[in-house]
Amino acid sequence: AQSVTQLGSHVSVSEGALVLLRCNYSSSVPPYLFWYVQYPNQGLQLLLKYTSAATLVKGINGFEAEFKKSETSFHLTKPSAHMSDAAEYFCAVSYNNNDMRFGAGTRLTVKP
Amino acid sequence: DVKVTQSSRYLVKRTGEKVFLECVQDMDHENMFWYRQDPGLGLRLIYFSYDVKMKEKGDIPEGYSVSREKKERFSLILESASTNQTSMYLCASSLSADRSETQYFGPGTRLLVL
Numbered sequence: 001a002q003s004v005t006q007l008g009s010h011v012s013v014s015e016g017a018l019v020l021l022r023c024n025y026s027s028s029v030p031p032y033l034f035w036y037v038q039y040p041n042q043g044l045q046l047l048l049k050y051t052s053a054a055t056l057v058k059g060i061n062g063f064e065a066e067f068k069k070s071e072t073s074f075h076l077t078k079p080s081a082h083m084s085d086a087a088e089y090f091c092a093v094s095y096n097n098n099d100m101r102f103g104a105g106t107r108l109t110v111k112p
Numbered sequence: 113d114v115k116v117t118q119s120s121r122y123l124v125k126r127t128g129e130k131v132f133l134e135c136v137q138d139m140d141h142e143n144m145f146w147y148r149q150d151p152g153l154g155l156r157l158i159y160f161s162y163d164v165k166m167k168e169k170g171d172i173p174e175g176y177s178v179s180r181e182k183k184e185r186f187s188l189i190l191e192s193a194s195t196n197q198t199s200m201y202l203c204a205s206s207l208s209a210d211r212s213e214t215q216y217f218g219p220g221t222r223l224l225v226l
Contacts, residue, residue: 043217051212
């Protein structure tokens with residue numbers, strides 16, 4: 001079965017600090033992995049996705065994620081947090097398009 | 113840009129009422145989805161549709177039904193609303209069934225059942 005686990009339901013960082021949001025997956029087939037962001041009172045928006053090309057994936061707003069097969073991980077990072085990054089972040093694994101499994105989400109708080 | 117719109121941002125309904133949530137996408141996408149979002153549980157798939165008049169159950173279809181009469185429109189129906197259906201409902205669409213496809217989401221409908 002395909003699933004994702006996001007470690008930490010809440011992460012708090014200071015403005016300018018490194019952002020690291022953790023995601024581990026399980027998949028019986030090579031995974032396709034996604035990170036989505038949800039700003040308050042909005043739907044989900046794609047940040048980036050891994051579809052078996054380069055293992056380091058760059059997304060919007062300065063975020064990137066690295067696919068590590070040996071660790072079954074797809075952690076999301078940003079070198080320097082901005083106040084506007086405060087949102088909820090969801091990792092997802094796609095077995096097929098009709099079966100995308102989302103993690104429980106990580107709420108990122110950015111302190112001034 | 114893909115646009116997915118949902119008919120209401122906020123709804124308040126009474127227990128036992130029939131509730132319709134509507135979703136429209138403007139990019140000729142084949143697939144459409146209804147999710148329910150609850151704190152700590154992430155998104156759970158209620159139903160999806162891969163073509164007009166075609167539907168498949170997701171993980172939590174009980175108490176819900178759907179309708180897709182036109183390609184661009186996908187409706188979620190709560191036949192008899194209950195308090196445990198108070199939640200955020202998200203509609204999404206994707207171009208095809210390829211698993212690399214991005215799902216595009218609407219802004220959500222926050223439903224309160226009293």
